[in-house]
Amino acid sequence: MANYRVNIWRQDQTEKQGRFEQYRVEDISEDMSFLEMLDVLNEKLISDDLVPVAFDHDCREGICGACGLVINGIPHGKECGTTTCQLYMRHFTADTEITIEPFRAQAFPLIKDLMVDRSSLDRVLQSGGYVSVHTGAAADANNVLIAKHKADDAFTAATCIGCGACVAVCRNASGMLFVAAKTSQLALLPQGQPERLERSLSMVKQMQDEGFGNCSNHYECEAACPKNIPASYIAQLNRDFLNASMTSKEYESQTHCKSLEE
Amino acid sequence: MQKLKDFIVSPIGSKVIMALSGAMILLFLVGHALGNLLIFRGQESLNSYAYWLQNSPLLWGFRATMLLLLMLHVMLAVRLYLQNKKARPVAYAVNKDMQLTFSAKTMIFSGAIIFAFIIFHIAHLTLGWISTTSLEVEAGQQMIDVYSNVVAGFKLPEIALFYVISLLVIGLHLHHSIKSLFQTLGFHHENFHQMIDYLAPAVIVILTLVFISIPLAVLFGYLPLVVQP
Ligand code: HEM
Ligand code: FES
Numbered sequence: 001m002a003n004y005r006v007n008i009w010r011q012d013q014t015e016k017q018g019r020f021e022q023y024r025v026e027d028i029s030e031d032m033s034f035l036e037m038l039d040v041l042n043e044k045l046i047s048d049d050l051v052p053v054a055f056d057h058d059c060r061e062g063i064c065g066a067c068g069l070v071i072n073g074i075p076h077g078k079e080c081g082t083t084t085c086q087l088y089m090r091h092f093t094a095d096t097e098i099t100i101e102p103f104r105a106q107a108f109p110l111i112k113d114l115m116v117d118r119s120s121l122d123r124v125l126q127s128g129g130y131v132s133v134h135t136g137a138a139a140d141a142n143n144v145l146i147a148k149h150k151a152d153d154a155f156t157a158a159t160c161i162g163c164g165a166c167v168a169v170c171r172n173a174s175g176m177l178f179v180a181a182k183t184s185q186l187a188l189l190p191q192g193q194p195e196r197l198e199r200s201l202s203m204v205k206q207m208q209d210e211g212f213g214n215c216s217n218h219y220e221c222e223a224a225c226p227k228n229i230p231a232s233y234i235a236q237l238n239r240d241f242l243n244a245s246m247t248s249k250e251y252e253s254q255t256h257c258k259s260l261e262e
Numbered sequence: 263m264q265k266l267k268d269f270i271v272s273p274i275g276s277k278v279i280m281a282l283s284g285a286m287i288l289l290f291l292v293g294h295a296l297g298n299l300l301i302f303r304g305q306e307s308l309n310s311y312a313y314w315l316q317n318s319p320l321l322w323g324f325r326a327t328m329l330l331l332l333m334l335h336v337m338l339a340v341r342l343y344l345q346n347k348k349a350r351p352v353a354y355a356v357n358k359d360m361q362l363t364f365s366a367k368t369m370i371f372s373g374a375i376i377f378a379f380i381i382f383h384i385a386h387l388t389l390g391w392i393s394t395t396s397l398e399v400e401a402g403q404q405m406i407d408v409y410s411n412v413v414a415g416f417k418l419p420e421i422a423l424f425y426v427i428s429l430l431v432i433g434l435h436l437h438h439s440i441k442s443l444f445q446t447l448g449f450h451h452e453n454f455h456q457m458i459d460y461l462a463p464a465v466i467v468i469l470t471l472v473f474i475s476i477p478l479a480v481l482f483g484y485l486p487l488v489v490q491p
Pocket of ligand 1: 216277278284287288335339377
């Protein structure tokens with residue numbers, strides 16, 4: 001059982017300015033998750049007739065991407081490859097101070113305390129559009145051949161849970177690792193080819209319009225990613241974007257049929 | 263034209279143009295460093311090399327290209343920097359870097375120092391606003407005595423020091439740049455990166471040493487100021 005002093009960012013939607021409040025949390029078991037520690041704090045705040053701390057969470061098993069706190073300066077804390085809900089109190093030395101901040105980005109407006117609105121990520125995803133697929137009777141298994149390593153690489157990209165830690169950790173609040181994961185999971189598969197180039201153009205455009213920053217190749221995103229998605233996927237996105245900029249719809253405006261003047 | 267504009271202002275397009283312009287400036291730096299080494303062969307060698315350059319029919323085309331590349335690089339750098347600041351309006355109270363290197367987080371500052379240095383350097387040794395000694399050549403033509411300008415300049419410790427510091431800052435800028443430019447252009451393969459990891463530091467160290475050797479050599483008296491008869 002351990003005690004901690006936690007500094008938590010408190011801010012109501014109606015307030016322009018937030019502030020840190022320090023709380024003492026006591027008798028925390030090392031087997032509690034970080035969110036359970038906050039549950040303990042909230043129980044206490046409620047019993048003291050105070051307003052509990054608002055934070056996002058849902059599955060609490062590291063797969064939904066809802067949780068996300070900046071813990072001592074690192075989104076999801078300093079443990080490698082974990083979400084906040086899968087971070088355990090045994091990783092924190094007893095009687096120390098823990099500072100908890102919300103994800104900070106122009107594209108993530110604050111809702112309350114530690115909760116931010118990440119629907120900009122959903123809009124980026126939607127801007128990618130549809131994937132052309134066969135309808136009708138189900139195709140035979142293995143009708144479309146995919147090399148094992150390609151399937152694995154696409155799967156690595158597809159493990160992105162859209163939590164936004166890459167944005168939160170980036171000095172530029174760039175969403176490039178998110179966009180790279182979401183374009184690559186399709187770009188690496190045969191099924192993703194028909195709209196591949198246009199998809200990279202429209203998703204990058206939407207990222208820009210949502211107010212995310214640009215990538216300066218710092219690679220803090222891959223270090224913070226709870227799914228350990230490497231920054232090499234950003235190089236893949238850069239290639240596709242470059243290719244798309246040069247070749248997408250290249251014949252569209254090039255009909256040279258002109259009637260001859262009399 | 264609209265498509266080109268969209269590309270240039272897009273997050274990836276801007277970086278691609280920065281990477282290409284930076285790479286071309288880097289190639290120029292390599293050539294410039296090699297040319298400068300002629301100073302160690304003496305006054306004659308450097309001056310006739312400078313004379314050859316200044317009378318090259320390509321001189322102005324080359325200067326215009328370099329200026330264009332630099333302006334593109336700087337304008338996009340400032341634009342990206344401002345956008346990136348705007349994307350994080352509220353700063354964190356606690357900041358912790360994981361893989362972020364010093365060179366990477368100071369790119370805009372190293373860039374600003376380099377920019378100031380380039381202006382000073384052109385005023386000093388290209389336009390000769392700071393010191394000029396001229397030497398007659400056969401055809402009665404004036405030939406700028408580049409060697410004496412350089413040596414006279416670097417005899418002043420404050421000028422030599424400013425050059426040395428600026429050149430180290432260029433090395434710092436390149437430390438992040440060389441790795442970064444390949445990522446921006448889409449090259450990020452294990453085999454390939456192992457090569458860059460060895461090659462990039464070697465290029466940076468050699469380039470910086472070659473540049474710095476000149477002010478240091480003058481400062482420590484290895485390159486004498488020869489008075490023309
Ligand atoms: C000696 C001249 C210079 C060379 C060789 C050079 C080279 C480069 C290269 C190769 C990059 C990497 C681009 C990429 O990430 O893909 C870069 C980035 C950068 N350069 Fe320069 N540069 C020079 C001068 C300048 C100047 C004068 C500035 C003025 C502000 C500047 C500001 C920047 C910034 C801010 C970045 C990082 C952009 C980002 O990733 O967000 N550079 N430079
Ligand atoms: S609560 Fe679902 S990933 Fe953490």
